[in-house]
Amino acid sequence: MTFSLTDVDAATAPARAFEGTDLSSLPRAELVELLTVASAGRNAWDLLVAGVAGEVAHRSRAEDGPGGLARQQGFASPQQYVASVLGASFGAGAQLVAAGSALAEDRPVADGLRAGLSVAKAELITKTLDALPGDTEKLEARLVRAGKTLDYGKLKMRCRTDGARHDAAHLEGREHRQAQARCLELKEDIQGVVHITGQLDPVRAAFVTTYLNAQVKAAFQAQHDDTSDTDTADIRTATQIRADALVALAVHGLDCDSPASGVKTTVIVRINEEDLKSQVGTATCDALGTPISLSALRQIAVDATILPMIVNGKSEVLDMGREHRLFSWAQRMALAERDGGCAKCHAPISHCITHHIKWWSRDAGPTDLRNGVLLCVRCHTQVHRDQWDIYVDDNNHVWFTPPRNIDPQQRRQLGGLAALTTP
Numbered sequence: 001m002t003f004s005l006t007d008v009d010a011a012t013a014p015a016r017a018f019e020g021t022d023l024s025s026l027p028r029a030e031l032v033e034l035l036t037v038a039s040a041g042r043n044a045w046d047l048l049v050a051g052v053a054g055e056v057a058h059r060s061r062a063e064d065g066p067g068g069l070a071r072q073q074g075f076a077s078p079q080q081y082v083a084s085v086l087g088a089s090f091g092a093g094a095q096l097v098a099a100g101s102a103l104a105e106d107r108p109v110a111d112g113l114r115a116g117l118s119v120a121k122a123e124l125i126t127k128t129l130d131a132l133p134g135d136t137e138k139l140e141a142r143l144v145r146a147g148k149t150l151d152y153g154k155l156k157m158r159c160r161t162d163g164a165r166h167d168a169a170h171l172e173g174r175e176h177r178q179a180q181a182r183c184l185e186l187k188e189d190i191q192g193v194v195h196i197t198g199q200l201d202p203v204r205a206a207f208v209t210t211y212l213n214a215q216v217k218a219a220f221q222a223q224h225d226d227t228s229d230t231d232t233a234d235i236r237t238a239t240q241i242r243a244d245a246l247v248a249l250a251v252h253g254l255d256c257d258s259p260a261s262g263v264k265t266t267v268i269v270r271i272n273e274e275d276l277k278s279q280v281g282t283a284t285c286d287a288l289g290t291p292i293s294l295s296a297l298r299q300i301a302v303d304a305t306i307l308p309m310i311v312n313g314k315s316e317v318l319d320m321g322r323e324h325r326l327f328s329w330a331q332r333m334a335l336a337e338r339d340g341g342c343a344k345c346h347a348p349i350s351h352c353i354t355h356h357i358k359w360w361s362r363d364a365g366p367t368d369l370r371n372g373v374l375l376c377v378r379c380h381t382q383v384h385r386d387q388w389d390i391y392v393d394d395n396n397h398v399w400f401t402p403p404r405n406i407d408p409q410q411r412r413q414l415g416g417l418a419a420l421t422t423p
Contacts, residue, residue, distance in 0.1 A: 001051045001103055011044035029408070046096070046119040047103075053082045053093070054100020098123040108137070112144035121147040121155055128159040132167050139166050150420065154346060157289060158420050164291040168282050172293040175201055202292050206285045210267045213350035215245035220377050221353070268349070269297055270337065286336065286349040331372060339374040340417035343398045344383070347376035355380055357390045373398055373415075 014037040018030075026034065057078040060070035075081035083093025099119040102109040109122050125143045129136045139162060146158050164171060184198035200208060219241045223234050236244070268286040275281030275294070282291035332354050341349045352374040358365030365371050370392050375383060383390065389401040391412075398415040413419075 001055070003048070003051065005048070008041070008044045008048055012041035015041055040116075043116060043118055047099070047113055049086075050096045050099035050113070050119050051103055052100065053078070053096040054102075054104050056082060057097045057101055058104065095119050095123040098126050102126055108141040108144045112147060115148070117144060117147050118152075120152055124152070124156060124159055128163045132163055133170065134166075136166065139163075146420075154420055157346065160290050161420075165282050168280070168291075168293070171282060171291070172295045175203070175293055175296050178202065179204075202285070202288050202290065203296050206267050206269075206288055209288065210286070210350060211249070212242045212245055213348060216241045217351050217377070224377055224381070268333065268336065271297060286341075289348075331367070331369060332374070334369055335372050335374050338396055338416055339398065340420070341374065342376040342379050343373050343415040344375060344379040344400055346420070347379075349374065351376045353377065353380055355383065355390075357392070 015034065018026075018034050018037075021034075023031070023034075056069055060068040060078040060081070062068075065071070070076070070078045070081040073081055075084065079090060079093040079097050081093070082096055083090050086092065086096075096119060099109075099113060099122045102122060103113055104110075109117070109125055112125075113119070113122050125140065125147060128143065129140055132139070143155070143159060143162065147155050150158060167174075178199075178201035182198070182200055182204060184196070187195045187197075189195065216238050219234060219236065220238075269283055269292075270285070271283040271294070272281060275283070279294060281294065283294060283297040284291050285297075335354060336349045336352075339352075341347055342352050353376075355373050355375045356363075356365040356367070357371050357373055373390055373392070382388070386403050386406065388403065391399045391401070393399065395418075397418045400413045400415050401410050402413070404410060
């Protein structure tokens with residue numbers, strides 16, 4: 001790889017128009033523009049440093065032993081060496097080394113980096129692929145295309161989902177190993193505080209996550225609806241709510257004659273009709289971010305509090321267990337299949353409420369699927385406060401249009417699950 005500042009000079013040139021500008025005096029539109037061009041300049045620099053880091057890694061191979069470049073500089077690995085020189089974390093060094101190593105190869109991630117894909121996204125994609133067996137070239141190209149339009153958080157969701165589907169044949173074995181590794185430890189420190197650490201496999205985590213998320217959603221909604229300004233107002237954080245809910249659950253378990261504590265909820269699992277018939281593929285659970293095997297689906301669905309949903313290739317609900325009512329619950333399940341959570345920010349389904357696109361009170365909007373969308377409490381408040389426009393097209397895709405004070409050009413933004421998928 002040839003070292004050249006040409007791309008860096010081209011990327012940073014637009015930022016020179018702001019040279020000497022007092023940032024505090026910049027109008028919002030110009031500040032947004034500056035952030036965009038400055039980010040482009042940083043990406044160009046990161047790419048340049050990644051190339052150097054990749055060469056450092058090449059000269060620090062394990063077979064080089066003590067003669068490797070990183071070891072000669074007193075470091076155990078090239079990632080550690082690069083991080084030290086940059087004054088950054090080990091993770092930052094690892095990102096640059098991964099990107100630099102990819103640049104030296106003829107692969108889609110390298111092309112993506114040269115076309116503007118960030119170093120952080122490139123590392124995320126390569127880490128996903130490194131853990132998968134078989135030919136991953138098509139998957140890599142697909143993830144690189146997705147990385148050009150998705151932010152880091154959404155790309156992470158896409159990598160997790162597509163990676164699990166690619167590895168569906170091995171998913172059941174991995175889940176078995178995760179189940180064997182389940183653990184929970186309670187350790188009391190010198191001040192009497194008990195620290196809880198552990199891990200759960202997807203099947204067990206589905207129940208715990210669903211219950212705790214329901215308590216957080218209910219408490220936040222109650223906080224939002226409470227207009228009183230008293231000392232009794234609920235000001236708990238999400239982490240505090242989860243802790244309280246777990247304690248309440250334990251108290252209930254010690255005295256099962258008392259009414260159940262917390263908000264009752266249901267674990268939702270979803271599977272494509274073709275996968276169900278062929279018994280090959282994956283399923284999803286609203287409480288989990290990663291697809292699960294069909295074996296895990298069967299384990300979860302044994303419980304009476306489970307609602308299995310079968311959908312066709314168009315994400316149209318074909319069967320919703322015993323639930324057949326058109327309003328509220330049945331509608332919410334159908335919308336969850338289309339939106340996958342908050343249609344705007346992709347928060348989990350358990351955090352969402354159902355919003356009338358044409359408002360019920362102001363617009364006399366009907367309660368039907370074309371007029372409904374799932375939004376988390378924060379996005380729901382934002383949509384009402386800032387008056388975002390929401391539209392569902394003929395392909396059942398949700399679109400958000402910001403107000404002019406946020407985007408003068410009012411460019412539409414694709415939402416729902418469609419925003420996380422590309423051909």
